[in-house]
Amino acid sequence: QQQVKQSPQSLIVQKGGISIINCAYENTAFDYFPWYQQFPGKGPALLIAIRPDVSEKKEGRFTISFNKSAKQFSLHIMDSQPGDSATYFCAASHFGNEKLTFGTGTRLTIIP
Amino acid sequence: ETGVTQTPRHLVMGMTNKKSLKCEQHLGHNAMYWYKQSAKKPLELMFVYNFKEQTENNSVPSRFSPECPNSSHLFLHLHTLQPEDSALYLCASSQVAGITEAFFGQGTRLTVV
Numbered sequence: 001q002q003q004v005k006q007s008p009q010s011l012i013v014q015k016g017g018i019s020i021i022n023c024a025y026e027n028t029a030f031d032y033f034p035w036y037q038q039f040p041g042k043g044p045a046l047l048i049a050i051r052p053d054v055s056e057k058k059e060g061r062f063t064i065s066f067n068k069s070a071k072q073f074s075l076h077i078m079d080s081q082p083g084d085s086a087t088y089f090c091a092a093s094h095f096g097n098e099k100l101t102f103g104t105g106t107r108l109t110i111i112p
Numbered sequence: 113e114t115g116v117t118q119t120p121r122h123l124v125m126g127m128t129n130k131k132s133l134k135c136e137q138h139l140g141h142n143a144m145y146w147y148k149q150s151a152k153k154p155l156e157l158m159f160v161y162n163f164k165e166q167t168e169n170n171s172v173p174s175r176f177s178p179e180c181p182n183s184s185h186l187f188l189h190l191h192t193l194q195p196e197d198s199a200l201y202l203c204a205s206s207q208v209a210g211i212t213e214a215f216f217g218q219g220t221r222l223t224v225v
Binding site: 004009034041042043044045046049089091093095096097098099100101102103104105 | 116143145152153154155157160162167168170202204206209210213214215216217218219
């Protein structure tokens, strides 16, 4: 019930392309879905987050798409750049509950 | 820098040693967290402190002992660890537990030999 499944485990995208990372959850009580970005040697940092009252949220080149009926959400990185190379984690929680449930992470590499 | 500082950055310890990890936040937050990050596994929440009170212990073995003397400092005391405890230990803080964004430190890379 608490699991968040993330795919793919690793992803290689050419510079300028679109990177897409997918997550699926089981607990219908989840109502907060953040994405974290982690560079080597650094802790995770909040990138973008969405609540289920909207189906899409865009911040710059980063977009979250949310499908409540399918219990899925995804991160799209448009015009991917080498500086986007990092590990991305999706997460989910019930707002107000400090227990963030994380996915296993996606290692994204953007090649020139 | 996120305002959350962890020391040491790297630690190698034997199974019979006792050591402590330190976390300090300069953000004026009231909640602090310990997470464990292992390769190919999701981040695991270990402990939560909200206004210096422990509000969550996620079934963590007693060989890990947290301490929160004030809202700015968090410690994780380690003793008689096992090799499978080797991981990146991350500290995080937020204004209030579960309500606001959590800011992570850079972590302590722990190796148990």
